[in-house]
Amino acid sequence: MSKTGGGNFFEDFSLGQKIIHATPRTITEGDRALYTALYGSRFVVQSSDEFAKAVGYPRAPLDDLLVFHIIFGKSVPDISLNAVANLGYAECVFQQAVLCGDTLSARSEIIGLKENSSAKTGTVYARTTGFNQRGEVVLSYVRWVMVRKRDDASPAPPAHVPELAKVAALPGAPVISNWKFELSGSRHRFDDYAIGEKIDHLDGVTVEEAEHQMATRLYQNTARVHFNEFAEAQGRFGRRLVYGGHVMSMARALSFNGLANAYHIAAINGGRHVAPLFAGGTVFAWSEIKDKASLPGRDDVGALRIVTRATRDMPCMEFPLIDGSPGNAGVILELDYWAVCPR
């Protein structure tokens, strides 16, 4: 049997299958600094130990999406090495702050399988859970991916599509106090945002090959389409593809301009990478306040349900939608999430 892993194909998965992913990872100040250098994020709780301690954290927690990418990366060799497309996310809940020095590991369960009509591919639904070194769940999410079959003639498994919540259950969040709005980048608090409000985040950032490769490797994500120009030059797009999570983090960092106090992503309700991004493209973003929620018994923070859309080579002053007019063809990401914001 070959010692090199070529990844699982659709027929290698079974409903209820549990997978322990390789390579636990201790997260450090080095990862935090690289995340800053890659995205320029300025959310204050993640930037300053002093601010974080003053509001109630033991110290500055790591950016939520950095944790997401690290856990996601661990699942790639087992789940999506032969994926055609990463179709969507749901029920993503950030349950525990991750601090420098924590060691993260990941496991997945296959919760759905459905062969596609072509019989060449099938959709795999996996729930992936990230743990810290104390065995506490830090993150849990469902993703579904279209995976190639090894052999088109392999019989289809019984189709099972899991029921997934349209809106993720909102987890608790650390109690905060003493928020200093003069240091956080904005005076706008939870009550200042209205359902339906749209915010153009104004700025655009151009992505370079070295940047997305370094980011994706930082997450120990081995998906081949991001790294191998020799092969991808002959592939679907004729070039390397930027990891979708890189776009998520770019959009989140851009969203600081307008959402500076929405400091913590508590849950991701859904996400779709609706078009690819390549190096040289410039990413813009805009957000819509989709809903607002109180946290039970809490008057320190509320949760904003935000839908952030990222575009490539298209400024967002006209708030482009996925399924809009031809002029809206530049949307590449739609991310629907709950962010915690001081009241």
Added chain:
Amino acid sequence: MSKTGGGNFFEDFSLGQKIIHATPRTITEGDRALYTALYGSRFVVQSSDEFAKAVGYPRAPLDDLLVFHIIFGKSVPDISLNAVANLGYAECVFQQAVLCGDTLSARSEIIGLKENSSAKTGTVYARTTGFNQRGEVVLSYVRWVMVRKRDDASPAPPAHVPELAKVAALPGAPVISNWKFELSGSRHRFDDYAIGEKIDHLDGVTVEEAEHQMATRLYQNTARVHFNEFAEAQGRFGRRLVYGGHVMSMARALSFNGLANAYHIAAINGGRHVAPLFAGGTVFAWSEIKDKASLPGRDDVGALRIVTRATRDMPCMEFPLIDGSPGNAGVILELDYWAVCPR
């Protein structure tokens, strides 16, 4: 009122105005490592905890220019987002070593305003001060920038141009002992340098888009001209511009070859970015010893007043000047500073 910050225009500033800048930042070993990867700096006190402790520091301090860039970055959203040009620096004094784990924050005061004759822009003079988590001043400097007016018809404020010292006051520096010249990269000490001496730093380094973008984001500097190829392709230069501070750090790292023992920048007397740098350009540098000074009561170190000039695509064996012959058109930076050097 819009929640997104488009930055202040000239008429938004007033003399004596005080600004608290957003997003305090805890500096870590990650920032130090990235600084090394971006510039290859080899000054020994900043590279080795053991060497730093042996000479008298509690541990290796962070590179002075890294501290400068972090403080500078905080001032950008409030002061220079609508700047046409960063015109100059003065009275920059490094008052306190910054160690990993320190949290830096910044405040500015507007100390001068003068509308330009075009009535389209004005010069803003700001004194920016960086603090550590104990409220101690780590750095203070003046810069002046040409900022656009929102409305050309806005009335001009009374012109006030501050008097600025031509040479910064030399601050104290930690007492050192047991300097090991065999480990520091050079046998040359304070007394080996002569006023008027010129040093070609020999090497050249080519800058890449990914490098200057990562550097500028590491400093949480949001100036748009560095990141947005989509917009800048239509802009003044037709492409992204490298952050001037990136050039300062490149030149300082190059200056190690010839100034290895000038380990600590105590003050910057003045600095001018006289021409832009773009990715693909190769930076060279040379330095002139402009003056020498004793530190009161100190026989361990002296201060060299150094003027370092950086060029693009032009080796420096002929010591090119800003206002020299046409062949000197490649100078991009002139930086006049005091560096501490063991005697």
Added chain:
Amino acid sequence: MSKTGGGNFFEDFSLGQKIIHATPRTITEGDRALYTALYGSRFVVQSSDEFAKAVGYPRAPLDDLLVFHIIFGKSVPDISLNAVANLGYAECVFQQAVLCGDTLSARSEIIGLKENSSAKTGTVYARTTGFNQRGEVVLSYVRWVMVRKRDDASPAPPAHVPELAKVAALPGAPVISNWKFELSGSRHRFDDYAIGEKIDHLDGVTVEEAEHQMATRLYQNTARVHFNEFAEAQGRFGRRLVYGGHVMSMARALSFNGLANAYHIAAINGGRHVAPLFAGGTVFAWSEIKDKASLPGRDDVGALRIVTRATRDMPCMEFPLIDGSPGNAGVILELDYWAVCPR
């Protein structure tokens, strides 16, 4: 005398000469994170403090090649600034794990000199030793480089070519226990590998200018050919050359796919950079199990002697050799080393 170091020429070296290299360096979590971002390495002992502690390390050690590059980098200004080519390595032994917080320094001894028949260059053999802050040897290796003469007319020194072991002495390695194969990325242990076995590591990674420059600067390696496009455009290759050690680390990271449990490089028997790599090239790798050895009195681990070959723009399913058919022209590196693997 010039204050800038232009590096030693062939006639500057003497047999038995001892050199203390400059700029000791404290290695931190920042260096580790950058190494991950640059190569995507997933070897578990170096990735997870928890895993490392469970098997018997005080915490996750740094990647062996990171340590090699840091020590190598220190030797460049004194030994190879005027090198035409880095010809080979031998007797490289990793004697002590390096942990974050350790400070590394390096010394070399010239152990051989031989002028080439052209009288324009000569081969310098140097044994370089790396130390930690306790003065313990962490690494020792021999390399030989072809170095330019300053003056072709300089007389040749007596030729002395040292005898070097074909296979490095295998050092001890920390005793391990409780290896969890489900977390390490592979079920294959020492006994599963057979002498003569060949493993194609499958994946390819394209290198960017910003990546190899950041890597090489992280190692404080000042070799000019890697950084100066202005000069190299007129040079031998017409462009910047990727540091050979960057290729070693790329190949090692690729080898995880097939050799996941070969977690520690104990020794390098030999290495040759047989062709240059430039940005834009895609690196592939394959490995051959050349030999197997027990460690005296140890039943926890064994040592695999592995020869890894890296190629550019050439997948390795046909296991290309250096001196093979024309179709094998893509091999750029051959690295012969001992890796420790749990039994």
